[in-house]
Amino acid sequence: MVLPIPQLQRFIYSHYLLGGLRQSIGVLLPVTLLGGVFKLYDIGVVASMGAMCVAIVDQPGGPRRYRSNEMLGGAALGTFTAFITGLSSSSPILIWLLVPILSFLYSMLNVFGKRGGLIGFACLLLMALTLRFPMSPNEVLIHTLYSGGGAFFYFIFSTLFRKILLYREERRTLSVALFSTAEYMVRRSRFYDAETDLDDNYRDLIRVQADMTEAHQAARDMVLRELPKGGDSHAEAHRLALLSIFVNMVSLLDSLVATNTDYANLRRRMADSDFMIFARDALFKMAIDVGHIALNVSRHRKTKQRQSVKAELRALEFELERYKRSGLNTTEPEIYALLVQILRRLRNAQKTVDHMAAQTRSPSNDLPLDQYLDKSLSRFLSREEIRLGMFTSNLRWNSSHFRYAVRVSCATFLGLAVPTVVAYFSPDIEILSALTSYSHWIILTSLVIMKPGFALTKQRNSWRLMGTVLGCALTFILFKLTTQLEVYFFVMLIAYVLGNSLVQMNFMLSAVFNTIFVLLSFQFLHTGDSFVIGERLVDTIIGSVIALICSYILPWWESNSMSDFAQEAIKANKNYLRTGLYYAELNRQHNAATLRPDATTHALALSPEYLAQLEMDLNEADTQWQLARRNVHVSFSNFASGFYRMMNEPVSRQHNVALLNNLMIQSHVLASQISAAIPLLASLPEIPDGVATALTAIELEINNLDAPPIGSLETEGELAMLAYPLRQMIKAAQLIRQDMRGLVLSSGPPAPTQLDLLRPILDVGKPK
Incomplete structure (x- = not known):
C-alpha cells in the first residue's frame, strides 16, 4: 500500500526541481551569454565556476533572509579561495602545501552545521577547479575578478528569481512536508492491517518519521519566517493560507503521534474485525487527501475532488455501538476506551484535513494571528550558531569534525600524488598518462564522495561509481547516435538541471546526469574525440578508491x-x-x-x-x-x-x-x-x-x-x-x-586519561 501519487509528479512540483532550475540557470547564464553572444568562452567558464560556488550554498528549503547572508559569505570566501589557489598554481611546492591545508580548514566548517559545511564544500570544489592549469600573477588577478563577478552575479540572479516567483518556494517547501506527512499516515494505517508484519512496519515508520521531521522543520523555518506583515491584502491572504495549512499539518501530526497503541494486543483481541479494516481504510484515504492537498498547494490550485471517509467513520460508530451492546465496555473497559479513542482521533484528523483542503479553495482568517506573530515563535525556528570557539574546541583527536577534516586532507594529498607518481614512473606510456592527467577531477570525485560518517561515504562511493559508469555509457551512446551540437547542448542543459535537482533526493541519478553534463561540456571544448569518456571514468574510479581508502583513516563510527x-x-x-x-x-x-x-x-x-x-x-x-x-x-x-x-x-x-x-x-x-x-x-x-x-x-x-x-x-x-x-x-x-x-x-570503565597514566611517575619521590 503506497501513496497513489506518482513520484515523478511529486518531483516536478517539489522545491527540489525549482531549486535545481534556479541553480542551473544561474550557473549557465554567464557562459551562455559571454560565450554564445560575445564568444568569450574562457571568461564565461571562469564566471560560471564562481557562480557554481554560490549555487551550492543556495539549496532549497531554507529561509531567504538567512540564505542571502550565507550566499554572500560563500561568494567572498570562494573569491578568496580562487585567488590564493591561482597564486599557488604555478608552484608545485605551494600546491602540495596549500591544497591539504585548505581541505582541512574548509572541512572543519562542518562544525557550524549544514550551511557551514555547504560553504566549505563549495570552496573546496572551486579550489579543485582552479587547479586545472598554472597561472601567472596577472592571470590570477583577472581570473579572480571573473570568478568573483560570477559569484556575485549568481547572488543577484537568485534574489531576482525569488522576487519574480514570489511564494513559489514557500508553497513547494510546504508541499514536500505535506507529502512526508501523507507517507507517514500510510505507514500508520498499516498497523491496522493484520497481514503486515508489526516489526518491519515499525522500522519503516521510524525511517519515514525521521525524514518527515526534517521536512517539517524546513517548512517551519520557511513559513514562520514569512508570516503576514501587512501591506498587500492578496499577499497577506496568501501567506495566511500557507500558515493555516502548516498549523493544521502540525496538528494532524500531533494527533497521529499520540496514537501509539499496543497493536499486537489490539490485533489479538480484534483480529480481522471490521473495526480494524474501517480504521485502516479511513486513515489511508485521509493520507491520499493530504497527498492531493500537497500537490495542489505546490501548483497553487484548489482542492476539489476528494476521498470521502464518511462511510468508514459511520461504520466505525456502528461497530463501536455493537461492541457496547455486547458488554465490551464493562468486560474490557480499556479495550473499549481505546477503540473510542481511535474513532475520536480519526474524526479530529478528518476535520483537520477538511480545513486544510478548504484553505486551498478560499483562504480564511480564522487563525489567532496575534499568537502566531508573537516573538515566542522564534524559539521554534532552527538556528545554526556561529562562534569561533566552536572551531577551536573541535581541534582535537576525539572530535568527529577534526577526524573528517584529516581524512579529506589525506584524500586531496593522494589525489595530487597519483598523477605525479604515474608520470614519474611511466613517462613513456602516453595512454596511461593521459588517463590520469586530470588531478583536479580525481580530487573533485573524492570531495563529492567523502562524508563525515563511514557508512555514508561508503554508500555514496558505490552510488557515485554506478552513476558515473551509467552516465559514461549513456553519453557514449549519444555520441554514436548523433553528432549534432544542438542536440548535445539541449541534453547538457537538461542533465545539469536534473543533476542539481536530484542531489538531495537520489544521489546516484544525480551522479548520472552530472557525468553526462561534464562529458558533453568537454565535447564542446575538445570536439571530435570520445576518449574523454574513458579519461573521466578512470579518474572517477581512482577518486572513488582514494575516498574508500581514506574513509579508514581515523574513522568516526556511529x-x-x-x-x-x-x-x-x-x-x-x-x-x-x-x-x-x-x-x-x-x-x-x-x-x-x-x-x-x-x-x-x-x-x-x-x-x-x-x-x-x-x-x-x-x-x-x-x-x-x-x-x-x-x-x-x-x-x-x-x-x-x-x-x-x-x-x-x-x-x-x-x-x-x-x-x-x-x-x-x-x-x-x-x-x-x-x-x-x-x-x-x-x-x-x-x-x-x-x-x-x-x-x-x-x-x-x-x-x-x-x-x-x-x-x-x-x-x-x-x-x-x-x-x-x-x-x-x-x-x-x-x-x-x-x-x-x-x-x-x-561501555565498561572510563578509559584512563593522560594524567592518570603519568600519575605514578609524578608521584615518585612524594612523601607517603
Whole structure:
C-alpha cells in the first residue's frame, strides 16, 4: 500500500526541481551569454565556476533572509579561495602545501552545521577547479575578478528569481512536508492491517518519521519566517493560507503521534474485525487527501475532488455501538476506551484535513494571528550558531569534525600524488598518462564522495561509481547516435538541471546526469574525440578508491555517538513530560477559575488581574509544551538516523544493537503516550490518587530513581482512556531505565586519561 501519487509528479512540483532550475540557470547564464553572444568562452567558464560556488550554498528549503547572508559569505570566501589557489598554481611546492591545508580548514566548517559545511564544500570544489592549469600573477588577478563577478552575479540572479516567483518556494517547501506527512499516515494505517508484519512496519515508520521531521522543520523555518506583515491584502491572504495549512499539518501530526497503541494486543483481541479494516481504510484515504492537498498547494490550485471517509467513520460508530451492546465496555473497559479513542482521533484528523483542503479553495482568517506573530515563535525556528570557539574546541583527536577534516586532507594529498607518481614512473606510456592527467577531477570525485560518517561515504562511493559508469555509457551512446551540437547542448542543459535537482533526493541519478553534463561540456571544448569518456571514468574510479581508502583513516563510527543520541532523546522526553504536566496543571486551574468557579474562592483569586496573569501563564506553558514536543521529534529523528547509519557500518563496529533498538522504540512509545495523556489530564477537574501515584512513579523512573509500587488505576468514565497511556508510560520508563543501565555497563570503565597514566611517575619521590 503506497501513496497513489506518482513520484515523478511529486518531483516536478517539489522545491527540489525549482531549486535545481534556479541553480542551473544561474550557473549557465554567464557562459551562455559571454560565450554564445560575445564568444568569450574562457571568461564565461571562469564566471560560471564562481557562480557554481554560490549555487551550492543556495539549496532549497531554507529561509531567504538567512540564505542571502550565507550566499554572500560563500561568494567572498570562494573569491578568496580562487585567488590564493591561482597564486599557488604555478608552484608545485605551494600546491602540495596549500591544497591539504585548505581541505582541512574548509572541512572543519562542518562544525557550524549544514550551511557551514555547504560553504566549505563549495570552496573546496572551486579550489579543485582552479587547479586545472598554472597561472601567472596577472592571470590570477583577472581570473579572480571573473570568478568573483560570477559569484556575485549568481547572488543577484537568485534574489531576482525569488522576487519574480514570489511564494513559489514557500508553497513547494510546504508541499514536500505535506507529502512526508501523507507517507507517514500510510505507514500508520498499516498497523491496522493484520497481514503486515508489526516489526518491519515499525522500522519503516521510524525511517519515514525521521525524514518527515526534517521536512517539517524546513517548512517551519520557511513559513514562520514569512508570516503576514501587512501591506498587500492578496499577499497577506496568501501567506495566511500557507500558515493555516502548516498549523493544521502540525496538528494532524500531533494527533497521529499520540496514537501509539499496543497493536499486537489490539490485533489479538480484534483480529480481522471490521473495526480494524474501517480504521485502516479511513486513515489511508485521509493520507491520499493530504497527498492531493500537497500537490495542489505546490501548483497553487484548489482542492476539489476528494476521498470521502464518511462511510468508514459511520461504520466505525456502528461497530463501536455493537461492541457496547455486547458488554465490551464493562468486560474490557480499556479495550473499549481505546477503540473510542481511535474513532475520536480519526474524526479530529478528518476535520483537520477538511480545513486544510478548504484553505486551498478560499483562504480564511480564522487563525489567532496575534499568537502566531508573537516573538515566542522564534524559539521554534532552527538556528545554526556561529562562534569561533566552536572551531577551536573541535581541534582535537576525539572530535568527529577534526577526524573528517584529516581524512579529506589525506584524500586531496593522494589525489595530487597519483598523477605525479604515474608520470614519474611511466613517462613513456602516453595512454596511461593521459588517463590520469586530470588531478583536479580525481580530487573533485573524492570531495563529492567523502562524508563525515563511514557508512555514508561508503554508500555514496558505490552510488557515485554506478552513476558515473551509467552516465559514461549513456553519453557514449549519444555520441554514436548523433553528432549534432544542438542536440548535445539541449541534453547538457537538461542533465545539469536534473543533476542539481536530484542531489538531495537520489544521489546516484544525480551522479548520472552530472557525468553526462561534464562529458558533453568537454565535447564542446575538445570536439571530435570520445576518449574523454574513458579519461573521466578512470579518474572517477581512482577518486572513488582514494575516498574508500581514506574513509579508514581515523574513522568516526556511529556507535561512538549513539549513547549521546540516546541521552538526548531521554532528556527531551523528560522535558516533554515536565512541561506537559505543568501545562495540564495550569489548564485545570484556568478551568476551575473560569468554567467551574468555586463559591468559596477568595475574591482576589478571581480578580481580572489574576485571570489575565493565569491566561498569560497558560499560553506560555502551552508554547513551552509545543516547543518540547518539537524537540522530542528532532532528538528522536537524530537517534533513529544515527542508529540506521550504524547498521550500515561493518558488523564489528555495531555495538549494543539490541539495547539501542529497544531504547529507540521505548523512547518513541513514551513520547507518544505523553502526547496522548497530557490533554486528558488537562481536561480533568482534579487528579485521582491512583493517577497521581502513577505520574510520580513515571517521573522517578525516567530520572533513574526508584519508584514506589503502583496500585490500581481508576477506570471509571473518561479515566478509562487515561489508564492505557499511563501503563504504557510506566512500562516504557522502566525499560528505558533498565536499558540505559545496560548501555552504561556495556561501555565498561572510563578509559584512563593522560594524567592518570603519568600519575605514578609524578608521584615518585612524594612523601607517603
